[in-house]
Amino acid sequence: MVNTLPRYFYAQPTLTAARELLGARLVRMLDGQRLAGLITETEAYIGEEDLGCHAKSGKTKRNAVMYGPPGRAYVYFTYGMHWCLNAVTEQEGFPAAVLIRAIQPVEGVEVIAARRQGRDTLGPAKLTQALGISGAQNGLDLCDPASGLWIEAGEPLLEQNVLHGPRVGLGNVPEPWKSMPWRFRVAGLVPKPEGNLRK
DNA sequence: AGCACGATGCTCT
DNA sequence: GAGCATCGTGCTT
Numbered sequence: 001m002v003n004t005l006p007r008y009f010y011a012q013p014t015l016t017a018a019r020e021l022l023g024a025r026l027v028r029m030l031d032g033q034r035l036a037g038l039i040t041e042t043e044a045y046i047g048e049e050d051l052g053c054h055a056k057s058g059k060t061k062r063n064a065v066m067y068g069p070p071g072r073a074y075v076y077f078t079y080g081m082h083w084c085l086n087a088v089t090e091q092e093g094f095p096a097a098v099l100i101r102a103i104q105p106v107e108g109v110e111v112i113a114a115r116r117q118g119r120d121t122l123g124p125a126k127l128t129q130a131l132g133i134s135g136a137q138n139g140l141d142l143c144d145p146a147s148g149l150w151i152e153a154g155e156p157l158l159e160q161n162v163l164h165g166p167r168v169g170l171g172n173v174p175e176p177w178k179s180m181p182w183r184f185r186v187a188g189l190v191p192k193p194e195g196n197l198r199k
Numbered sequence: 200a201g202c203a204c205g206a207t208g209c210t211c212t
Numbered sequence: 213g214a215g216c217a218t219c220g221t222g223c224t225t
Contacts, residue, residue, distance in 0.1 A: 043217070045217075052217075053217090054217075057211075057212095060210075060211070061210080061211095062209085062210060062211085076209095076217085077208080077209060077210090078208095078209085078216055078217070078218065079206080079207070079208085079209095079216060079218050079219080080206070080207030080208035080209070080216090080218095081206070081207055081208075081218080081219085082218050082219070084217065084218085086217090099217060101217085119219095119220085123218070123219070124217070124218075125218050125219065126218090126219075167217070168217070168218095169216085169217050169218070170217070171216095172215080172216090173217095
């Protein structure tokens with residue numbers, strides 16, 4: 001029995017979904033085995049107005065999934081070699097998503113370690129590599145376990161254990177979008193520098 | 200511990 | 213043709 005987060009979870013405002021996804025369990029069925037990690041870092045990308053969002057120039061072939069119904073996986077290719085996983089949010093027709101930036105492995109830990117050659121899973125392209133997620137998963141329904149990729153609710157996090165700060169990697173994005181505090185991270189769960197994140 | 204850099208190819212202008 | 217929601221290595225401090 002699989003208990004995926006329901007469609008209405010993803011239909012929430014993106015900032016709420018990004019915050020609430022911290023501590024949730026990202027599950028991937030790979031070669032018949034269940035791999036999973038607790039989500040420890042997310043970022044929100046919200047609409048065409050957000051100049052840090054892939055939808056800033058309107059709907060294209062690449063970002064089309066962001067315009068679709070909430071609860072789907074938006075997986076994009078970048079830097080010539082990396083895949084990044086997002087969960088589509090808000091209402092159909094409004095392009096928004098939560099980027100999953102880091103996980104802490106909790107199931108299939110040995111498989112994950114092998115896939116990562118012993119390296120960490122703290123990074124958007126690292127977790128996709130760890131869980132075998134690529135363009136083949138773009139558009140999959142995260143609310144349907146048959147997709148082999150879904151998210152389950154986790155233990156609620158105390159607000160004092162949530163850090164927030166500016167999004168990462170938006171070097172040429174103009175203000176105020178570049179500095180919007182739309183990055184969320186779990187404090188004290190994974191040892192990693194906290195950068196300019198704050199309470 | 201931190202910074203600089205190269206890898207590598209798709210997307211949109 | 214430029215830029216990219218990154219990563220790993222190698223060199224410096």
